[in-house]
Each structure stands twice: as C-alpha cells, then as structure tokens.
Amino acid sequence: MSDVLLIALLAGLLAIDDRAGWQSLLGEPVISSLIIGALLGNVDAALNVGIVLQFAWLSIGAARGTRRPNTVVGGVVGAGATSLVLARTGDPRETVVIAAGVLMGLLAAEAGAVIARAAGELRERWLGNVRLSATHEVASRNLTVTVIGAALFVGFADFLTTLILLPIATGLSDLVVARLGAGAATGATWWLVCVSAIGVASIVRAFSTRVLVRFLAVGVAAVLLAGWLR
Amino acid sequence: MTLERADRLRVLARLLFIQATLHRKGMQNIGVMHALDAVAPKVSRDPIGLLARHADHFNTNPNAAPIVVGGILRIEEGGSAGAPASIERFKQAACSALAAMGDVMVVGGLKPLALTLAVVSAIYSFFAGLVAIVVLYNVALLAGRAWGLSFGYARGWGVVDAFTGPRVQRVVMIARVLAALAGGVLIAVLARAAFTEGIAHLALLAVATALAWLAIRRGWNPARLAIALFPLVVVVAVLVK
Numbered sequence: 001m002s003d004v005l006l007i008a009l010l011a012g013l014l015a016i017d018d019r020a021g022w023q024s025l026l027g028e029p030v031i032s033s034l035i036i037g038a039l040l041g042n043v044d045a046a047l048n049v050g051i052v053l054q055f056a057w058l059s060i061g062a063a064r065g066t067r068r069p070n071t072v073v074g075g076v077v078g079a080g081a082t083s084l085v086l087a088r089t090g091d092p093r094e095t096v097v098i099a100a101g102v103l104m105g106l107l108a109a110e111a112g113a114v115i116a117r118a119a120g121e122l123r124e125r126w127l128g129n130v131r132l133s134a135t136h137e138v139a140s141r142n143l144t145v146t147v148i149g150a151a152l153f154v155g156f157a158d159f160l161t162t163l164i165l166l167p168i169a170t171g172l173s174d175l176v177v178a179r180l181g182a183g184a185a186t187g188a189t190w191w192l193v194c195v196s197a198i199g200v201a202s203i204v205r206a207f208s209t210r211v212l213v214r215f216l217a218v219g220v221a222a223v224l225l226a227g228w229l230r
Numbered sequence: 231m232t233l234e235r236a237d238r239l240r241v242l243a244r245l246l247f248i249q250a251t252l253h254r255k256g257m258q259n260i261g262v263m264h265a266l267d268a269v270a271p272k273v274s275r276d277p278i279g280l281l282a283r284h285a286d287h288f289n290t291n292p293n294a295a296p297i298v299v300g301g302i303l304r305i306e307e308g309g310s311a312g313a314p315a316s317i318e319r320f321k322q323a324a325c326s327a328l329a330a331m332g333d334v335m336v337v338g339g340l341k342p343l344a345l346t347l348a349v350v351s352a353i354y355s356f357f358a359g360l361v362a363i364v365v366l367y368n369v370a371l372l373a374g375r376a377w378g379l380s381f382g383y384a385r386g387w388g389v390v391d392a393f394t395g396p397r398v399q400r401v402v403m404i405a406r407v408l409a410a411l412a413g414g415v416l417i418a419v420l421a422r423a424a425f426t427e428g429i430a431h432l433a434l435l436a437v438a439t440a441l442a443w444l445a446i447r448r449g450w451n452p453a454r455l456a457i458a459l460f461p462l463v464v465v466v467a468v469l470v471k
Contacts, residue, residue: 139281222411
C-alpha cells in the first residue's frame with residue numbers, strides 16, 4: 001500500500017508540472033517510468049513500459065488543446081503496475097508483464113482523461129467566476145490563492161485517480177499475465193512492435209513535408225551507415 | 231525602465247504557472263493578472279486598475295507568454311499617451327503571432343527533439359544521456375522564457391514586428407529540422423533493433439507502421455488502436471504457435 005501511495009503522490013506532483021507548471025518533461029512516460037523504476041527497484045522493465053507508451057503517445061504531442069489521454073496517469077500506472085507485478089510474482093516472462101503494463105497504461109490514460117474532464121468541469125465553474133476585488137491587497141491575495149489552489153487541484157485529481165487506478169491495473173495485469181499461455185510471449189512481443197510502429201508512423205506523419213522528410217531520411221541513413229561501418 | 235532584475239524574476243516565476251488557471255472563458259487571464267500583480271504597484275499608481283485592464287481573455291503559447299507580458303509591462307509603464315493603438319490591440323496582435331510561433335517552435339520542434347533523443351537514450355539504457363536531455367531541455371525552456379520577458383520589456387510595441395520577420399521563421403525551421411533528424415535517428419534505431427530480432431520482426435514493424443500511418447491519417451486515435459490490437463495480436467500469436 002505504501003508503494004501505491006508513493007506512486008500516487010508522484011503522479012500528483014508530475015501532473016502539477018505537466019498541466020499547471022512549465023512542462024519540464026518529467027511527466028512524459030519515458031522519464032516518469034525511469035523515476036518509478038528507480039523507486040520500486042526495477043528500472044529496466046519500467047523503462048521499457050515507458051518507451052513503448054511514449055511511442056504510442058508521440059502523435060498527441062502536437063495536438064494542443066485536443067481531448068488527449070491523461071499521459072501522466074497512464075505512464076505512472078503502466079510503469080507502476082509492471083514494477084509491482086514483477087516484484088510480487090517474479091514472473092520470468094518479463095515481455096508478457098511489460099506488455100500487460102503497457103496495456104494497463106493505455107487504459108489508465110483513457111480512464112484518467114475521463115476523470116480529468118469531470119474534475120475539469122468543476123474547475124471551470126470555479127475559475128470562470130473569479131472576479132477582481134476592489135482593493136489591491138485583497139485582489140493580490142486572492143489571485144495567489146487561486147493560482148496555488150488551481151495547481152493543487154490538478155495535482156490532487158491525478159493523485160486520487162492514480163490511487164484508484166493503480167491497484168486495479170496491478171490486479172488486472174496479474175490476471176492477464178496469469179491467463180496468457182504458451183504463445184503469449186510471442187504475442188506480447190508482436191504487440192509491443194505494433195505499438196512502437198504507431199510511434200514510427202507518428203514521426204513520419206509529423207515530418208512528411210517536402211523539406212523535412214529529407215532530414216528524416218538523413219537521420220535514418222546516418223544511423224544505418226554508422227552501424228554498417230562498425 | 232523602472233523594473234529591476236529582481237522584479238522581472240518575480241514576474242517570470244509567476245509566469246511559470248500561467249497554465250495552472252487555464253480555463254475556457256478567459257484562458258490564461260488569471261495567470262497573466264497574477265504575474266502582473268507581482269510588480270503592479272511599481273508600474274502603475276493604480277495597481278488594481280492595471281489588473282482590471284488585463285482581466286479579459288488572454289491566450290497564447292505558455293512559452294511565448296513572457297514576451298507578451300514583458301511588452302505589456304513596458305506599455306503600461308509608458309502610459310497610453312503616444313501609443314500607436316490600445317493595449318488590447320497589442321495583446322491580440324502579439325498573442326496570435328506568438329501562439330503560432332511557440333506552438334511550432336516548442337510543441338513541433340524542441341519537445342519532439344528532446345523526447346526523441348530521450349527515447350533513443352532509454353533504448354540504449356544510457357541514463358546519463360536521459361538526465362542530460364531533461365536538464366538541457368529545461369535550461370533551454372527557462373532561459374527562453376527569461377529572455378522573452380526581458381525582450382518584451384525592452385521592446386514594448388516592437389514585439390509584434392520582431393516576431394513576424396523571416397529571422398524567426400528561420401529559427402523555427404532549424405528546430406523542426408533538428409527534430410526531423412532526431413526522428414530519423416529513432417526510426418533507424420528501432421529498425422536495427424527489430425532486424426537483430428529477425429527479418430520477421432522488421433517486416434512486422436514495416437507493415438504495422440504503414441497501417442498505423444494510414445490510421446493516423448484518417449484521424450483514428452493511435453492509442454485506442456493499440457488497445458484494440460492487443461487481444462487480436464495475442465490470439466493470432468497463440469494460433470500461429
């Protein structure tokens with residue numbers, strides 16, 4: 001339980017950075033999974049979950065203001081569930097556990113978005129009615145309280161969401177991993193490749209202008225050439 | 231110029247949390263008022279009047295907001311006498327010009343560049359590189375915001391002209407080119423990793439990429455597509471085995 005509480009607290013802090021602060025990248029799955037892996041003592045598996053989730057969500061980076069999944073909650077829940085399942089069961093089929101963790105991360109991000117939207121409506125009602133006071137001292141104090149309150153609200157909403165979703169995701173991961181039989185490792189690997197392919201497609205799509213696609217090709221060629229020369 | 235470095239730092243610190251109070255009706259107006267409030271008594275004899283003038287809708291890229299706020303502070307200091315237009319007109323012009331620039335520069339260039347390099351570092355378990363990327367990204371972001379506030383404060387009305395010239399377009403293009411190069415590197419790293427697993431893996435990656443590209447082009451949500459694929463792929467794998 002203390003691990004779940006710690007991860008939920010971390011999710012709250014990362015949410016403040018991601019949606020109320022200056023978006024330092026700490027809330028991105030590839031970074032948050034590293035932090036969670038380090039906290040729970042399983043960096044490699046957690047980081048693999050973070051990498052695949054990052055691939056899946058690469059395309060939404062450019063979609064400012066659209067209804068995007070809650071990537072902070074998704075990244076934290078995915079990496080957290082994987083680390084907790086591996087710590088508890090010690091399952092040797094790490095790829096299967098990672099795939100289950102990625103799936104839970106994707107599902108948690110969608111569920112987190114629904115909860116965040118509901119919480120966001122409450123916040124909208126509150127912030128939409130903020131008025132300036134007649135005196136500067138009172139107005140100044142009210143503005144500071146409003147900003148701090150709004151930031152804490154965002155953090156608390158994700159803290160609570162993670163606190164609810166992480167135990168569910170860990171339980172479901174356990175169930176999925178236990179139910180998957182002989183072909184599961186191959187299936188999990190294939191699926192992880194497919195999710196990574198979504199990231200590749202997102203990159204190609206983002207830079208598919210006449211000028212930028214050349215630089216994309218230069219990047220590909222440079223790595224392949226370096227690998228061939230070695 | 232009445233505002234000292236310490237004053238500008240206080241404004242900058244408050245602008246870091248401009249997104250905290252983002253809402254549909256006024257967008258970033260509360261965050262802007264909170265930032266202006268840090269120095270309002272120094273800039274105007276009527277601080278509450280100053281804040282009231284900026285209580286209306288304000289929306290731009292958060293990384294570009296310090297430039298606009300710097301400009302507002304300079305214009306407020308100078309007063310309305312001799313101004314080419316109203317301060318509302320300045321905010322509208324600056325916000326729309328800088329929103330597009332900030333989105334393309336940070337969301338379309340700097341952030342994808344940092345994330346792509348972070349993923350490459352993570353694939354090779356190069357943790358020092360991962361930490362260095364986060365540190366460098368934040369230094370660039372914070373330095374950019376600090377520069378923006380000083381620049382806006384120094385230029386005032388000149389902000390709008392400064393950000394509609396070809397030089398800005400060149401800087402934005404450089405960021406996009408670097409991000410495209412990094413994207414190419416990531417694709418190649420992934421392709422090489424798939425190839426080392428076997429030619430079947432590489433073929434799967436290529437086919438899945440083509441299908442995902444089509445799906446994204448049609449406006450499908452890629453994350454939901456991934457969720458839907460899970461049972462399908464597992465069942466196929468079990469049947470093949």
